Amino acid sequence: MTLKIERRAPPVWMRVILPILAVIITFALTSALVLMVGASPLEAYYHFLVEPLSSRVSAVEVLVKATPLLLTGAAVAVAFSGGFWNIGAEGQFLAGAVAATAIGLNMHSLPPAVAVPLTLIGGVAAGMAWVATPALMKTRLGIDEVVTTLLLNSVALLAVSALLNGPWRDPISQWPQSPDIAAAAILPKLIPRSRLHLGFLLAILVVAALGFVLSRTAFGVRLRAAGMEPDAARFAGIQVGRVMLTTALLSGGIAGLAGAIEVAGIHYHLIEAISGGHGYTGIVIATLSGLNPWAVVPAALFIGLIDTGSQTVSRALGVPVYLGEVIQATLLLVTLAVLLLQHYRIRWERRAA
Amino acid sequence: MSEASLLAFLVGLLAATLRVATPLLYATIGEVYSERSGVLNLGIEGVMFLGAFVGFAAAAQAEAAGWGAYLWVGLVAAMISGLLMALLMALLSVTLGLNQHVAGLGITLLCTGLAMFGFRLVFGERPVLPRISPFSQLNPFPGTPILDPLLNQYLLTYLAFLVLVPASVWVLYHSNFGLQLRAVGENPEAADAAGINVFRTRYAALAIGGVLMALGGAFLSLAQLGAFSPGIVAGRGWVCIALVIFARWDPLRAMFGALLFGGMFALQLRLQTQGFQLPYEVLLALPYLVTILALAVAGRYAPYPGAYLKPYRRE
Numbered sequence: 001m002t003l004k005i006e007r008r009a010p011p012v013w014m015r016v017i018l019p020i021l022a023v024i025i026t027f028a029l030t031s032a033l034v035l036m037v038g039a040s041p042l043e044a045y046y047h048f049l050v051e052p053l054s055s056r057v058s059a060v061e062v063l064v065k066a067t068p069l070l071l072t073g074a075a076v077a078v079a080f081s082g083g084f085w086n087i088g089a090e091g092q093f094l095a096g097a098v099a100a101t102a103i104g105l106n107m108h109s110l111p112p113a114v115a116v117p118l119t120l121i122g123g124v125a126a127g128m129a130w131v132a133t134p135a136l137m138k139t140r141l142g143i144d145e146v147v148t149t150l151l152l153n154s155v156a157l158l159a160v161s162a163l164l165n166g167p168w169r170d171p172i173s174q175w176p177q178s179p180d181i182a183a184a185a186i187l188p189k190l191i192p193r194s195r196l197h198l199g200f201l202l203a204i205l206v207v208a209a210l211g212f213v214l215s216r217t218a219f220g221v222r223l224r225a226a227g228m229e230p231d232a233a234r235f236a237g238i239q240v241g242r243v244m245l246t247t248a249l250l251s252g253g254i255a256g257l258a259g260a261i262e263v264a265g266i267h268y269h270l271i272e273a274i275s276g277g278h279g280y281t282g283i284v285i286a287t288l289s290g291l292n293p294w295a296v297v298p299a300a301l302f303i304g305l306i307d308t309g310s311q312t313v314s315r316a317l318g319v320p321v322y323l324g325e326v327i328q329a330t331l332l333l334v335t336l337a338v339l340l341l342q343h344y345r346i347r348w349e350r351r352a353a
Numbered sequence: 354m355s356e357a358s359l360l361a362f363l364v365g366l367l368a369a370t371l372r373v374a375t376p377l378l379y380a381t382i383g384e385v386y387s388e389r390s391g392v393l394n395l396g397i398e399g400v401m402f403l404g405a406f407v408g409f410a411a412a413a414q415a416e417a418a419g420w421g422a423y424l425w426v427g428l429v430a431a432m433i434s435g436l437l438m439a440l441l442m443a444l445l446s447v448t449l450g451l452n453q454h455v456a457g458l459g460i461t462l463l464c465t466g467l468a469m470f471g472f473r474l475v476f477g478e479r480p481v482l483p484r485i486s487p488f489s490q491l492n493p494f495p496g497t498p499i500l501d502p503l504l505n506q507y508l509l510t511y512l513a514f515l516v517l518v519p520a521s522v523w524v525l526y527h528s529n530f531g532l533q534l535r536a537v538g539e540n541p542e543a544a545d546a547a548g549i550n551v552f553r554t555r556y557a558a559l560a561i562g563g564v565l566m567a568l569g570g571a572f573l574s575l576a577q578l579g580a581f582s583p584g585i586v587a588g589r590g591w592v593c594i595a596l597v598i599f600a601r602w603d604p605l606r607a608m609f610g611a612l613l614f615g616g617m618f619a620l621q622l623r624l625q626t627q628g629f630q631l632p633y634e635v636l637l638a639l640p641y642l643v644t645i646l647a648l649a650v651a652g653r654y655a656p657y658p659g660a661y662l663k664p665y666r667r668e
Contacts, residue, residue, distance in 0.1 A: 143652035162634035320473035325466030
């Protein structure tokens with residue numbers, strides 16, 4: 001017997017069914033860990049998926065958690081669609097957070113209508129700058145961007161650490177953190193006395209704009225063509241290098257914006273754990289969405305729900321909060337495998353003699 | 354600084370360099386096996402972390418049970434965890450032919466989550482980190498003048514430099530298996546036509562790689578620290594990804610690279626304790642920057658394995 005794989009066009013219903021199938025398989029696999037703690041998996045998944053939505057406070061928290069993920073997910077999705085394997089959203093996020101802090105700290109004499117846009121634009125520019133080196137190395141020198149973007153994540157984290165232990169060290173705080181940014185640079189709240197801020201709406205707008213650009217504009221067509229079949233795209237007269245450079249900058253800018261929004265919307269200062277892996281989670285979300293910006297929204301909300309739920313389940317059942325991370329990683333791998341079914345039909349066939 | 358104290362400083366630095374380079378060397382050579390067979394395994398960072406945790410947890414349990422060889426129990430357990438994760442990576446990247454970057458990062462996320470979950474499960478939330486008594490250093494020539502601190506090393510360090518490196522050179526360049534491994538990494542179609550089982554060879558390469566990565570992680574918890582903490586690996590796996598390119602996929606060059614990068618870390622630690630004013634992060638960032646610069650200068654000529662990142666499907 002041998003495994004035979006045939007390519008086929010993906011039926012539309014599969015795009016909906018497969019992610020749900022992936023979630024079910026993931027929960028079945030990870031329930032082994034819940035059982036190890038001595039808790040009931042069904043009860044655990046109730047606390048994961050239903051309880052956070054049952055109160056207004058925790059439902060809003062899901063949106064708060066989803067905000068940076070919407071952006072990093074979109075950043076990775078656009079890069080991967082364009083064939084630029086940006087593993088560096090984490091570093092671009094940090095670069096954006098650093099720039100937003102640098103600008104936000106100096107906005108004391110300006111009105112919010114100026115300070116907020118400047119802070120966010122600074123984040124976008126820094127994210128673009130951080131991805132520019134790997135992008136140029138890729139398009140000009142043909143050097144694999146996976147490793148360069150990945151290594152720059154570690155450099156960005158070290159740069160944040162150097163800033164927090166050096167020039168930006170807040171003398172009042174016991175922990176390495178920067179002083180707070182100016183009040184004028186802080187994003188206004190959407191709901192008073194909650195953590196939900198304007199960044200959530202901005203994130204939705206960015207994702208929607210991206211969805212429009214990718215599916216409805218000539219640039220979107222060129223971007224996807226360059227990603228799928230670069231040789232064919234070149235033959236069709238598309239300047240693949242230039243399109244890829246734009247894709248990379250777009251991706252880095254969105255990831256940088258996520259970092260800036262996290263500083264200006266949630267923390268108001270820089271800490272070492274400002275990202276804590278949002279860039280990598282962006283890869284999970286992009287994969288979950290099948291690289292479709294519209295589908296980034298449910299994917300990011302779902303991961304935001306898992307993030308919130310892992311705290312609920314930890315409080316209720318004593319299951320370590322890290323179950324959430326295991327679920328996200330398992331979901332990534334299962335989705336990757338399950339999406340194969342979309343393009344391929346797998347058949348067992350008797351081996352030819 | 355007087356001549357004698359300068360000499361002592363340098364010998365001490367070199368001794369520390371060997372220690373710091375040891376986990377890098379295990380994991381880098383592990384990654385060399387994987388990539389030479391055509392598979393980039395970005396699970397390295399997570400597998401080192403999981404190896405550090407599983408090794409520590411198993412050793413702590415065995416020590417509590419009063420077993421004399423508890424550290425070896427830990428090592429074996431870590432190696433098994435690395436093997437299992439490598440097989441999962443092989444299933445995803447070789448059998449299913451999935452995107453290697455995403456699958457590898459998924460493995461890293463999975464290992465990180467599993468290790469932290471396990472750590473909380475086994476040790477609970479404690480104010481003080483649990484500890485074991487780690488491997489002790491040994492000196493085959495005690496009492497050697499000047500070089501005494503240099504020779505005083507862990508057995509795992511001696512094994513890495515004196516056994517793993519020459520053995521890997523032999524395996525990769527002089528054994529039949531190594532020839533097959535390089536063949537499937539360069540040109541799987543031709544290797545297949547020559548009767549080499551591409552899938553089995555890649556599974557074997559990833560398995561060896563995963564075991565070595567986990568060993569590198571276990572060295573940190575079982576020898577260097579005698580403890581496990583969430584920051585124990587702290588990007589060393591990514592350093593190894595850089596090292597493999599820097600070493601041009603060669604085990605011997607990997608050794609020199611590990612010494613060079615290890616030397617930067619060791620120097621950083623020394624300078625920090627001596628109250629030197631340079632931010633230590635600058636030295637820590639050097640391995641990454643040096644590799645990116647090396648790629649920018651000579652990347653076009655980097656001898657990437659021919660089938661790097663390409664899954665193989667039999668037609």
